[in-house]
Amino acid sequence: MKKSKRKYFEQQLSKLNVAQKRQLYKRAANLRKAAQVNARKKRRHTRKEFSAKGDHENMVMFQKYSRADDITIDDWALKVIEEDGLNSIIESVELQAQQQDYSDSKSGIVVSASAKGCSVQCDGEIIDCLLGPNLAMMQKSEIAIGDQVDFAMAKDFTAVVQRVHDRKSKLSRPDPTRENVERVVAANVDVAVIVASIRRPLLKPALIDRYIIAAQKGGIIPCICVNKIDLMRDDDRDNELEVLAPYREIGIKVVECSAANGIGLQELISELQGKLCVFVGHSGTGKSSLLNAISPDIDAKVGTVHGTTGLGRHTTTNSKLYEIEKDIWIIDTPGIREFGIWAMDSDDLKWYFDEFDDYAESCHYANCSHTHEPNCAVKQALEQGKISNLRYRSYLRILEDLECKPEY
Numbered sequence: 001m002k003k004s005k006r007k008y009f010e011q012q013l014s015k016l017n018v019a020q021k022r023q024l025y026k027r028a029a030n031l032r033k034a035a036q037v038n039a040r041k042k043r044r045h046t047r048k049e050f051s052a053k054g055d056h057e058n059m060v061m062f063q064k065y066s067r068a069d070d071i072t073i074d075d076w077a078l079k080v081i082e083e084d085g086l087n088s089i090i091e092s093v094e095l096q097a098q099q100q101d102y103s104d105s106k107s108g109i110v111v112s113a114s115a116k117g118c119s120v121q122c123d124g125e126i127i128d129c130l131l132g133p134n135l136a137m138m139q140k141s142e143i144a145i146g147d148q149v150d151f152a153m154a155k156d157f158t159a160v161v162q163r164v165h166d167r168k169s170k171l172s173r174p175d176p177t178r179e180n181v182e183r184v185v186a187a188n189v190d191v192a193v194i195v196a197s198i199r200r201p202l203l204k205p206a207l208i209d210r211y212i213i214a215a216q217k218g219g220i221i222p223c224i225c226v227n228k229i230d231l232m233r234d235d236d237r238d239n240e241l242e243v244l245a246p247y248r249e250i251g252i253k254v255v256e257c258s259a260a261n262g263i264g265l266q267e268l269i270s271e272l273q274g275k276l277c278v279f280v281g282h283s284g285t286g287k288s289s290l291l292n293a294i295s296p297d298i299d300a301k302v303g304t305v306h307g308t309t310g311l312g313r314h315t316t317t318n319s320k321l322y323e324i325e326k327d328i329w330i331i332d333t334p335g336i337r338e339f340g341i342w343a344m345d346s347d348d349l350k351w352y353f354d355e356f357d358d359y360a361e362s363c364h365y366a367n368c369s370h371t372h373e374p375n376c377a378v379k380q381a382l383e384q385g386k387i388s389n390l391r392y393r394s395y396l397r398i399l400e401d402l403e404c405k406p407e408y
């Protein structure tokens, strides 16, 4: 092949992706093999002819030079491009992908996940699946509970997940040990139920705020469920629950209930009806207890809280999705101490505090961060008690965290 021609086809080859190159070299290898077989036959025939004539000199010469046209696999690849054209290679890869496109596969929802694979619920059955090679490397972020997946049975009846459908929503956090890695806590969730308690354990408004932001960022509606209200005296209750008023004011649903005596459970159930929900919150607030109270058959493991500190004991260790007969799907998650916000730009944080919106327009600087700037209308509203102190403090703390961390 001429140098200029070769350069042109090499450029064409570089446009192919890995799968297309693999297909090209497969075809090149087949052609090369066929050509070699033909050439061998031809050589054998010619050798026989020389031998019959007793022409040893020419036979040696022939054996020495007859392999000269045995071109390399790269050259064959360029030859294929020259003869078949780039498009035919691209099209054949697409066709193969369509044919493999899981015609015999089924779809289901991921109900639990482990390092090796996941369990998928399909037609009322739970099937343990391994992950296909393209997913196995990236399991932690690529497959999450709530994901809709396609899986197919291999010849040895092992179920293998081949494809994860696009997610309509996700609740993410940075991996606690590797901050630049996204951990999807739950996928395709409609409502994130932030389970909290006022006492035993104490309310952690900063954690609630972080969950609200992560849910809204991921396209999920946040809802606060204050559990254990049986621990409050009737005459104190309104007073103690006053701390949640700012959330109601920004339009977040707050349900007060008790897994222990069933108060408020009906209201919670009607909030969850027909939805996929994830129960989040710190350890010991009663996430698993609420799940059991809604559907006693589930019998999720429930722990105790520490006698003096009132802290939970991290009883639930793995997230799991439960289908409940009342057309409710609930993901129970392990309680956590801290919840980071994934991929949040510190400049954008203010937009997640809805109560700032009414005032932010009047700030002197259009890009006011509501921290140190003069004539900040948000800070004025704070001083006048129009914005909750607790929420504003939360804003500052999260902002500080984001500014200390590199952006991902």
Ligand SMILES: Nc1nc2c(ncn2[C@@H]2O[C@H](COP(=O)(O)OP(=O)(O)OP(=O)(O)O)[C@@H](O)[C@H]2O)c(=O)[nH]1
Pocket (backbone or CB within 6 Å): 227, 228, 229, 230, 231, 257, 258, 259, 260, 261, 282, 283, 284, 285, 286, 287, 288, 289, 290, 301, 302, 303, 304, 305, 312, 313, 314, 315, 316, 317, 333, 334, 335, 336
């Ligand atoms: N008084 C009272 N105790 C409750 C209520 N709900 C749960 N508890 C108790 O709180 C403790 C912790 O409950 P769990 O359901 O294990 O809490 P969790 O949020 O699932 O905890 P982790 O799995 O560790 O995150 C248990 O001792 C429950 O009995 C409630 O409504 N009232």
Ligand SMILES: [Mg+2]
Pocket (backbone or CB within 6 Å): 287, 288, 289, 301, 302, 315, 316, 332, 333, 334, 335
């Ligand atoms: Mg639990």
Ligand SMILES: [Zn+2]
Pocket (backbone or CB within 6 Å): 360, 363, 364, 368, 369, 370, 371, 373, 375, 376, 377, 378, 379
């Ligand atoms: Zn401002």
